[in-house]
Amino acid sequence: MPCSICTLDVLDEEFKSELSCGCTIHTLCGLTQIQRDILNRPFDDMRCRSCNVVFFVNPDRQNNLIDDEMAVNRIETLKTQANFKKDFKALRAASAARKRSSSAFARILRERRRQFMDLHGPAIRALSEAKREAVAAAKLCEERVMWSRAEIKAKSAVTRFKRKYNLNYAECHVLKISFWRRWRDNPVYILRRGFHVKI
Numbered sequence: 001m002p003c004s005i006c007t008l009d010v011l012d013e014e015f016k017s018e019l020s021c022g023c024t025i026h027t028l029c030g031l032t033q034i035q036r037d038i039l040n041r042p043f044d045d046m047r048c049r050s051c052n053v054v055f056f057v058n059p060d061r062q063n064n065l066i067d068d069e070m071a072v073n074r075i076e077t078l079k080t081q082a083n084f085k086k087d088f089k090a091l092r093a094a095s096a097a098r099k100r101s102s103s104a105f106a107r108i109l110r111e112r113r114r115q116f117m118d119l120h121g122p123a124i125r126a127l128s129e130a131k132r133e134a135v136a137a138a139k140l141c142e143e144r145v146m147w148s149r150a151e152i153k154a155k156s157a158v159t160r161f162k163r164k165y166n167l168n169y170a171e172c173h174v175l176k177i178s179f180w181r182r183w184r185d186n187p188v189y190i191l192r193r194g195f196h197v198k199i
Contacts, residue, residue: 002024003016003024003029005026005029005030005033006029008026017030019048019053021048021051021053023051131195134195135191138191139191
């Protein structure tokens with residue numbers, strides 16, 4: 001029997017759901033549709049695509065319709081006032097001026113960015129490529145493999161020691177067996193951020 005949402009056959013009994021109208025859907029298809037409709041608020045009542053029967057009623061829909069109707073009525077009432085018309089005209093003029101100035105500035109920015117990339121783009125790309133190559137070479141060195149193994153062994157040793165003597169955080173701090181180090185000396189940080197170049 002085909003799914004009424006994606007029209008593919010529902011083969012697996014474990015992953016199918018039956019709507020109140022009797023149609024069968026994939027459970028994932030139903031959840032995806034519900035999530036999409038909820039994110040796109042306000043959404044209509046959910047209907048089966050095959051037989052058009054409502055299987056989920058949106059309780060907020062009626063409230064949204066009432067709010068929309070009240071808003072329309074209030075705006076229509078305000079439009080009868082002379083001051084509102086004048087203020088609204090000024091508001092539209094200000095919005096249009098903002099849009100024109102924004103478009104002009106964006107045009108200048110795009111042109112300046114194009115000029116910048118034409119001039120410095122190859123150097124930036126070469127620098128990025130050199131950074132990737134340096135990080136890749138550092139990851140392939142023997143010291144990195146030895147550090148990884150030593151890190152795992154040390155963490156395991158600390159865990160075993162703490163469990164054996166039932167030490168809490170304060171006691172570990174007194175014995176200075178904490179595994180924390182200065183962040184600038186951490187190889188992971190150096191690999192991730194040490195080659196970062198600010199322009």
